[in-house]
Amino acid sequence: MSRAEAGSVAEARTPNPLWSLGLFRSELRTTFRRWRTLALLGVLAAVPVLVGIAVKIETSDGSSVERGGGEGPAFISQITNNGLFLVFTALAATLPFFLPMAIGVVAGDAIAGEANAGTLRYLLVAPAGRTRLLLTKYATVLSFCLVATLVVAVSALTVGALLFPLGDLTTISGTRIGFAEGLGRALLIALVVAASLVGMAALGLFVSTLTNSGIAAMATTVGLLITIQILDQIPQLHAVQPYFFSHYWLSFADLMRDPVYWDDLVRNLGLQALYAAVFGSAAWARFTAKDVMA
Template sequence: MTRRGDRDEDGLAVVPRGGGAAALPRHPSALWSLALFRSELGITFRRWRTLALLAVLAAVPILVGIAVKIETSDGGTVGDGGGSNGEGPAFLTQVTNNGIFLVFASLAATLPVFLPMAIGVIAGDSIAGEASAGTLRYLLVAPAGRTRLLLAKYATTLAFCLVATLTVALVALGVGAVLFPLGDVTLISGTRISFAEAMVRAAAVGGVVALSLVGMAALGLFISTLTNSGIAAMAATVGLLITVQILDSIPQLHVIHPYLFSHYWLSFADLLRDPIYWDEIIKNLGLQGLYLAVFGSAAWARFTARDITA
């Protein structure tokens, strides 16, 4: 028996025959909110698009690991194109000595572009995708409510942030273990720590990377409330990401750099120092919280006042 608000295997709303508001179950608020979140979570992670995004992210550490292995097998120095005086990307030169550095190198490679683009696709499509499919108004039938639906959509996007980060980190750890030796780790500051402690730091790095995407997710959710086209919302979110990255790379605009959501993304490297440098990490997390507060509130204000009847 279908109920209003249920969705089929493609994530589309299913409306019961003759179903009105009376056909809805009267769940307690907390249980309904949890059920709504679980439904959104299941729908999002069953979509082929989501699985494809995760597959692309998983491919990055595999390609990086293979490239480093081939480079070192040929006698070249990683990161310098085989020369003697160049330096490669962060952590890349240390991968051959310890496979766990492939985790840090892969996160550093995916964080500026691949990870936020994937988040932009999921967040941008969250509300606009339902509107373009014509299912949004059915999802808002009581007792769902607009605020609960918006929170469920954002929580699902945050869950994707965590899963995407873990995908990169775990695949990189597996590839690093297969292609390179594992053991005690020498930190950026020169201190040597055990492999077990390095794993704890790697988990902390993954957590900081996932939290670094909170502001991007809130911005994408807000953009998603502005249009009825999922494609337009995704394109606008990704386009804004590219614009911010360009602005952050122009030295003459250094005044605005600390306010760009991507500026402190690579601060997670400070977790690999002894002692840990917390300044930029705290600035990064505070900035993400500010974007969440501003654009989360803007998304709520827009969505709760929006005409969904069309």
């Protein structure tokens, strides 16, 4: 058992509330010190850099990037006019796969990784309780959701400021808003994107309770992500597609309308809450009944 894990056990030797700040801090340190986690954040930070450089090269001869529509990746057509649009473009580019894949890796490894390493039973030696440990693991995954999203947003804002002009921007509706308001909307969009991954995090945590192999849990979670993304593109399944956790992910583009369209945003957040409740409960039921041998 490592020093950090021993500290977690020591901090847990207290009355058994459902939350322990010391245990949460220990989990955060353990998660964000892993090379795998740092590598995932590095890849996410690199995406806006690559997009920004590609747009800069494409438009260096005075031409413009033409994209149709007004949602998601179509923000790319506005980057040359205002670098703040790189934030929206980078989030739209990473949300369908890169961001949820990173969440799937961290969530899938949350319980199964401990079991595979032989440290799970040590975390449960003290009267910390399985419920508290599971809640702490989920809170850690949610923290990673927020950090990963902000890494993409901050990287995109930095690259956008370096390569393109900043200033007032035009919304999808055609109205002009100030740079400060645009920056506020960018932050709100980042928070909505992070919240859009709550359901994915709960699904990954549930899968993590089903096996003692971290690799198997991560692969299964990412596999489910890919499967859902494919099914969400099949027209014949339109009746059930609104219930897929990824269906409303790009609804964050509605925050760039004036006035804001809230319908799909509310549906997205409600769907994420539903997935979190269902798969969070399933993870609790499985984990509290699991025979921990490792």
